Amino acid sequence: MTAEPADYSRGIDPERALKYAVQNIRGDRAQIVEGIIEPVSPTWDHEATAEVIRDQIKPRARALGCVTGSGNLDLPGSSNWYVPDIAVVPAAAAKGAGALLPDQTLLVVEVTSESNAETDRVVKRRRYAEYGAPLYLLVDRVERSVTLFAEPGRLGYTRVDGPHPFGTLLHLPGPFDLDLDTSEL
Numbered sequence: 001m002t003a004e005p006a007d008y009s010r011g012i013d014p015e016r017a018l019k020y021a022v023q024n025i026r027g028d029r030a031q032i033v034e035g036i037i038e039p040v041s042p043t044w045d046h047e048a049t050a051e052v053i054r055d056q057i058k059p060r061a062r063a064l065g066c067v068t069g070s071g072n073l074d075l076p077g078s079s080n081w082y083v084p085d086i087a088v089v090p091a092a093a094a095k096g097a098g099a100l101l102p103d104q105t106l107l108v109v110e111v112t113s114e115s116n117a118e119t120d121r122v123v124k125r126r127r128y129a130e131y132g133a134p135l136y137l138l139v140d141r142v143e144r145s146v147t148l149f150a151e152p153g154r155l156g157y158t159r160v161d162g163p164h165p166f167g168t169l170l171h172l173p174g175p176f177d178l179d180l181d182t183s184e185l
Contacts, residue, residue, distance in 0.1 A: 019074065019081050023098075031072075033119055035079035042085070042113065049141055050085045050111050052184045057107070060178050061088045066106060072099035073108070075131050082124065085111045085139075103132030106175060111139040125149060129157045135172065138162075139185060146170050146182050 022030045022037055029040040042050075054068055061068050066088050073082045081099070086109035093104050102108065108128055110120040120138060128136045129152035136149040136157065147162030148170060164170055166185045172178045 015077070015079055018079055022081055023072075029083055031083040032079055032081040033123060038116075040083045042111075046085075046111055046113055046141070049139060049185055050109070052182075053109055053111075053137070053139060053180065054086055056180055057086075057088060057172070057176065057178065060176050061106075064088075064106070064175055065091050067091050067094050069094070071097070073102050073105070074099040075102065075127055078127070080127055082127075084108045101131060102128050103134075105133050107135040107137060107172070108133045109137045109139065112141050112143075114142060117142045126156055128152065130154055135176075137170075137172075139182075141185075144185075146180070146185070148172065 018032060018035065022032050030037050031040055058068050068086055068088050070083055070085055071087060071094065073084060073087065075082065087105045088107040089100055089105050093100060110124055112120045117140065121140065125136060125138065129149065132152050134150065134152065138147045138149070140147070140163065143163065144166045145163035146166065146168065147160060147164070149157035150159040150173065151157060161170065164182070167183045170180045170182055172180060
Protein backbone atom coordinates (compact mmCIF):
# COMPACT_ATOMS: atom_id res chain seq x y z
CA MET A 1 0.00 0.00 0.00
CA THR A 2 1.42 3.39 -0.96
CA ALA A 3 0.83 6.52 1.04
CA GLU A 4 -1.27 9.25 -0.45
CA PRO A 5 0.69 12.36 -1.42
CA ALA A 6 0.30 15.29 0.96
CA ASP A 7 -2.40 17.77 -0.03
CA TYR A 8 -0.86 21.25 -0.01
CA SER A 9 -3.72 22.87 -1.92
CA ARG A 10 -4.71 24.77 1.22
CA GLY A 11 -1.11 25.78 1.90
CA ILE A 12 0.95 25.06 4.96
CA ASP A 13 1.21 26.80 8.29
CA PRO A 14 4.70 28.36 8.14
CA GLU A 15 4.93 28.87 11.91
CA ARG A 16 4.14 25.23 12.58
CA ALA A 17 6.52 24.02 9.85
CA LEU A 18 9.37 26.19 11.15
CA LYS A 19 8.90 25.08 14.76
CA TYR A 20 8.64 21.44 13.70
CA ALA A 21 11.90 21.77 11.78
CA VAL A 22 13.83 23.29 14.69
CA GLN A 23 12.57 20.60 17.08
CA ASN A 24 13.77 17.88 14.75
CA ILE A 25 17.27 19.13 13.98
CA ARG A 26 19.73 16.43 14.91
CA GLY A 27 22.74 17.36 16.99
CA ASP A 28 22.98 20.86 18.40
CA ARG A 29 20.03 22.56 20.03
CA ALA A 30 18.52 25.45 18.12
CA GLN A 31 16.14 28.32 18.69
CA ILE A 32 14.18 30.57 16.35
CA VAL A 33 14.51 34.33 16.75
CA GLU A 34 12.20 36.36 14.53
CA GLY A 35 12.09 33.53 11.96
CA ILE A 36 15.85 32.84 11.88
CA ILE A 37 17.06 29.43 13.10
CA GLU A 38 20.06 29.89 15.37
CA PRO A 39 22.19 27.14 16.91
CA VAL A 40 22.46 27.24 20.70
CA SER A 41 26.07 26.42 21.53
CA PRO A 42 27.27 28.48 24.49
CA THR A 43 30.93 28.75 25.46
CA TRP A 44 32.24 27.53 28.80
CA ASP A 45 32.62 31.14 29.96
CA HIS A 46 28.97 31.74 29.12
CA GLU A 47 27.96 28.58 31.01
CA ALA A 48 30.08 29.58 34.04
CA THR A 49 28.22 32.90 34.19
CA ALA A 50 24.83 31.17 34.00
CA GLU A 51 25.95 28.72 36.70
CA VAL A 52 26.66 31.58 39.15
CA ILE A 53 23.04 32.73 38.78
CA ARG A 54 21.58 29.20 38.74
CA ASP A 55 23.39 28.21 41.95
CA GLN A 56 21.93 31.20 43.79
CA ILE A 57 18.32 30.79 42.65
CA LYS A 58 18.10 26.99 42.71
CA PRO A 59 17.48 26.56 46.49
CA ARG A 60 14.68 29.16 46.41
CA ALA A 61 13.22 27.64 43.23
CA ARG A 62 13.12 24.21 44.91
CA ALA A 63 11.37 25.70 47.96
CA LEU A 64 8.76 27.16 45.57
CA GLY A 65 8.18 23.74 43.95
CA CYS A 66 9.97 24.76 40.77
CA VAL A 67 12.74 23.48 38.55
CA THR A 68 15.49 25.44 36.80
CA GLY A 69 16.63 24.60 33.32
CA SER A 70 17.01 25.70 29.73
CA GLY A 71 13.96 24.02 28.26
CA ASN A 72 12.14 25.24 25.17
CA LEU A 73 9.79 28.21 25.28
CA ASP A 74 7.24 28.56 22.48
CA LEU A 75 5.81 31.93 21.51
CA PRO A 76 2.64 30.91 19.61
CA GLY A 77 1.49 33.12 16.78
CA SER A 78 5.06 34.23 16.09
CA SER A 79 8.11 32.77 14.40
CA ASN A 80 9.92 32.47 17.74
CA TRP A 81 11.03 29.42 19.71
CA TYR A 82 13.49 30.29 22.47
CA VAL A 83 15.97 28.27 24.51
CA PRO A 84 16.69 30.55 27.49
CA ASP A 85 19.89 30.18 29.47
CA ILE A 86 17.81 29.63 32.60
CA ALA A 87 14.09 29.45 33.22
CA VAL A 88 12.39 28.81 36.54
CA VAL A 89 9.12 26.94 36.07
CA PRO A 90 6.70 25.09 38.33
CA ALA A 91 7.70 21.42 38.49
CA ALA A 92 4.11 20.38 37.69
CA ALA A 93 4.15 22.40 34.45
CA ALA A 94 7.57 21.04 33.44
CA LYS A 95 6.66 17.38 33.95
CA GLY A 96 5.98 15.86 30.54
CA ALA A 97 6.19 19.22 28.74
CA GLY A 98 8.03 19.54 25.44
CA ALA A 99 7.79 23.32 25.46
CA LEU A 100 6.25 25.88 27.79
CA LEU A 101 5.01 29.41 27.28
CA PRO A 102 6.84 32.41 28.78
CA ASP A 103 3.87 33.20 31.03
CA GLN A 104 4.29 29.76 32.63
CA THR A 105 7.71 30.79 33.98
CA LEU A 106 8.50 32.62 37.19
CA LEU A 107 11.82 33.93 35.87
CA VAL A 108 13.71 33.86 32.58
CA VAL A 109 17.45 34.57 32.48
CA GLU A 110 19.44 35.34 29.34
CA VAL A 111 23.23 35.69 29.39
CA THR A 112 24.60 37.67 26.45
CA SER A 113 27.35 36.60 24.11
CA GLU A 114 29.19 38.80 21.62
CA SER A 115 27.11 37.30 18.82
CA ASN A 116 23.65 37.73 20.39
CA ALA A 117 23.84 40.63 22.84
CA GLU A 118 21.43 42.86 20.92
CA THR A 119 18.96 39.99 20.50
CA ASP A 120 18.86 39.44 24.27
CA ARG A 121 18.77 43.18 25.05
CA VAL A 122 16.06 44.17 22.57
CA VAL A 123 14.19 41.36 20.79
CA LYS A 124 13.90 38.84 23.61
CA ARG A 125 13.15 41.55 26.18
CA ARG A 126 10.24 42.75 24.04
CA ARG A 127 8.96 39.24 23.26
CA TYR A 128 9.23 37.94 26.83
CA ALA A 129 7.16 40.93 27.99
CA GLU A 130 4.63 40.46 25.19
CA TYR A 131 4.20 36.79 26.15
CA GLY A 132 3.91 37.47 29.88
CA ALA A 133 7.20 36.27 31.43
CA PRO A 134 6.84 37.93 34.86
CA LEU A 135 10.58 38.50 35.41
CA TYR A 136 13.36 38.76 32.84
CA LEU A 137 16.95 38.96 34.08
CA LEU A 138 19.47 40.13 31.51
CA VAL A 139 23.06 39.28 32.39
CA ASP A 140 25.03 41.36 29.92
CA ARG A 141 28.58 40.01 29.75
CA VAL A 142 29.48 42.53 27.03
CA GLU A 143 28.43 45.57 29.10
CA ARG A 144 29.31 43.80 32.39
CA SER A 145 25.90 44.61 33.86
CA VAL A 146 22.68 43.05 35.13
CA THR A 147 19.17 44.35 34.55
CA LEU A 148 15.90 43.00 35.93
CA PHE A 149 12.72 43.62 33.95
CA ALA A 150 9.33 43.14 35.65
CA GLU A 151 5.61 43.81 35.15
CA PRO A 152 5.19 42.70 31.54
CA GLY A 153 2.70 44.14 29.09
CA ARG A 154 2.05 44.24 25.35
CA LEU A 155 4.29 47.29 25.03
CA GLY A 156 7.15 45.89 27.11
CA TYR A 157 8.18 45.72 30.73
CA THR A 158 6.96 48.63 32.84
CA ARG A 159 9.48 48.19 35.64
CA VAL A 160 13.24 48.14 35.11
CA ASP A 161 15.91 47.72 37.79
CA GLY A 162 19.29 48.48 36.24
CA PRO A 163 21.54 48.24 34.45
CA HIS A 164 23.78 47.67 37.45
CA PRO A 165 27.49 46.89 37.13
CA PHE A 166 28.70 43.41 38.00
CA GLY A 167 29.39 43.33 41.72
CA THR A 168 26.03 44.86 42.67
CA LEU A 169 23.56 43.00 44.87
CA LEU A 170 20.37 42.72 42.80
CA HIS A 171 17.08 42.00 44.55
CA LEU A 172 14.72 39.50 42.90
CA PRO A 173 11.20 40.32 44.12
CA GLY A 174 8.54 37.83 45.21
CA PRO A 175 8.07 34.99 44.94
CA PHE A 176 11.87 34.78 45.15
CA ASP A 177 12.63 37.61 47.61
CA LEU A 178 16.31 36.93 47.08
CA ASP A 179 19.41 39.11 46.72
CA LEU A 180 21.64 37.97 43.85
CA ASP A 181 25.36 38.49 44.37
CA THR A 182 26.77 39.47 40.97
CA SER A 183 30.39 39.87 42.13
CA GLU A 184 31.46 36.53 40.61
CA LEU A 185 30.03 37.24 37.17
